[in-house]
Amino acid sequence: MNNEKKKTIIQRLLSGLVLFPIVAIIVVFGNALIMDITVSLIAMISICEYYKCFKNNKKANPSLWYMLICCLLIMFAHVVSVDALRAILISFVPISILILIGEVILTNGNKKIIDVAVTLLGVCYIPLMMLFLSVIRENFMYGKILIWYVFISAWGSDIFAYLIGKNFGKHQLTKLSKGKTTEGAIAGVLGAVIIALIYTAVINSISGIGISYFLVGIIVIILSIIGQIGDIGASSIKRYCGVKDFSELIPRTWWNA
Numbered sequence: 001m002n003n004e005k006k007k008t009i010i011q012r013l014l015s016g017l018v019l020f021p022i023v024a025i026i027v028v029f030g031n032a033l034i035m036d037i038t039v040s041l042i043a044m045i046s047i048c049e050y051y052k053c054f055k056n057n058k059k060a061n062p063s064l065w066y067m068l069i070c071c072l073l074i075m076f077a078h079v080v081s082v083d084a085l086r087a088i089l090i091s092f093v094p095i096s097i098l099i100l101i102g103e104v105i106l107t108n109g110n111k112k113i114i115d116v117a118v119t120l121l122g123v124c125y126i127p128l129m130m131l132f133l134s135v136i137r138e139n140f141m142y143g144k145i146l147i148w149y150v151f152i153s154a155w156g157s158d159i160f161a162y163l164i165g166k167n168f169g170k171h172q173l174t175k176l177s178k179g180k181t182t183e184g185a186i187a188g189v190l191g192a193v194i195i196a197l198i199y200t201a202v203i204n205s206i207s208g209i210g211i212s213y214f215l216v217g218i219i220v221i222i223l224s225i226i227g228q229i230g231d232i233g234a235s236s237i238k239r240y241c242g243v244k245d246f247s248e249l250i251p252r253t254w255w256n257a
Helices: 003-029 032-055 064-079 082-106 113-139 143-168 182-207 213-241
Strands: 172-174 177-181
Touching (some): 003 032, 003 143, 032 064, 032 113, 064 082, 064 113, 082 113, 143 177, 172 182, 177 182, 177 213
Antiparallel strands (some): 172 177
């Protein structure tokens, strides 16, 4: 293993060691308001990076104001009923399209349709998806336990896929990212499932809830695949904008180069 690979692995491990206790404290001990504020702030940081990726490379001029408002609204998720959230989610896309097309009209065409498309992708890809972290934690029975399957699926998949893909990967998974391999993708799914089953065994022994191992396996496989699809989506955005990576504010834990 060369020095560059060692450095990258160390960075990722240190990132995990720093982030894990912070996430654990917030998820386990934080109330709904703290959770929603945290998710909202992370979404805003992410959306700013997304915006700069397109704007700085002159690929599009997405509406930052609207994307930030969508991120900000996550702070109030805990005061909205489940029925109201369901109605919001159903109407979110058509309302967003209406608002963004309205901006095109009001700016006399200074905003383009490509800007509308990139903005809509941004709000669906980041704040809308991240909203489900708050929804799972606060609106599901044993939400504080179940939400860890989301983190396990993402982190476990990333770690195993990166380690196996970098060291043993031979077959490229997609042309959208040269660093992704089929071996890494499979290892990511299996690694996430293994960690999730260990977590389930611990939870069942401590709490006696009796979570189904089979059901956990199926769900984590799906979550891992979804996460890897999302990662490929991020790679396609970087490829389109001609950038190697998003911000290095936090050393990435993704398994792609």
